[in-house]
Amino acid sequence: MTAPQAFVADPLPRLLLQWGVAPAPAAAPVATRVGGGLGWADAIGLSQVLASAPGSAADDAARREASDWAAAALDRVQADLAAGFDDALLARDAAEPAPEHIPLADLLAPFRLHHAQQQRAMAARVATLRERLRPRLAEASGALARLAQLDAVLERATGDAERHALAGLPALLTKRAETHHAADPRRWRARFWDDLQRLLRAELDLRLQPVLGLITALGTTESA
Structure with missing residues (x-):
């Protein structure tokens, strides 16, 4: 199988920069840790060294089985x-002109709830996959x-750093909603829904x- 490309320019920092949110220099180490970059390049390099050392040869069949399972999972x-990201009811509401008599906070509430629900779902599913991948x-090998x-x-x-950053x-989403609402009070939800997605x-x-890092290691430690 072809190993996933794990280490590319991070989409989230790139998106936030497009929104005018530049990371403070002091926050760079945290951003690196949140991005799964803490030691990950070194970890894969270390795994390659360990795999080439005497007595550390991988079981090709076991590795292929693990790779196939990981890719499917x-x-x-x-x-x-x-x-789950694409909620049909919210998407339909977002496409309609916003009612003028309803406060922005009330109109925004369902979208904020959706984001919170998706954050919880992502945290749970990714943590479970990561935990199941390690065995x-x-x-x-x-x-x-x-x-x-x-x-x-x-x-x-x-x-802790990841949870704090995410x-x-x-709050950034709320600012985006306020920006779109100020530009177009009736049609702001369509643009905001695109931002949320x-x-x-x-x-x-x-x-x-981090999951992609582990799967990449499965591919890069294959014996010749």
Whole structure:
């Protein structure tokens, strides 16, 4: 199988920059940790070194089985979550002119609730996939077992930073709604719905980076 491309320009920081939200220099280490970048390039490099060391050769059959399982599991999670992002009722409401007599906060409430629900769904599904993937790596080779152990440590070390950073996204969404409402009080919801969809997809990409790192390691530690 072709390993996923794990380390590309992060969609979420890129999207926020388009919205005029530039990360403060002091926040850069946190952003790196939230993006799953804390030690991940080094972790994959380390797994390659370990895999090439005497006595650490991977079981090709076990690795292929783990890779196939991981690819299928990742596809299911991405498809299920993406389906949840696109709420038909909210999309229909967003396409209609906004009632003038209803306050902005009230009109925005269902969209904020939708985002909160999708954040919880992403957190739960990605954490479960990551937890289920580690034993698969451990069964494939000693090197990948050590990488799985490292991932467990990284998850504990970066979890609080990730939750803190992503908890700020609802406030940014509110600002986007206010901007669109000021520009067009009747049609703002359609543009805001597009923003919400883009944010959800970018957030999912960010949350999946550690999982993609593990799956990439499955491909890059294959023996010749």
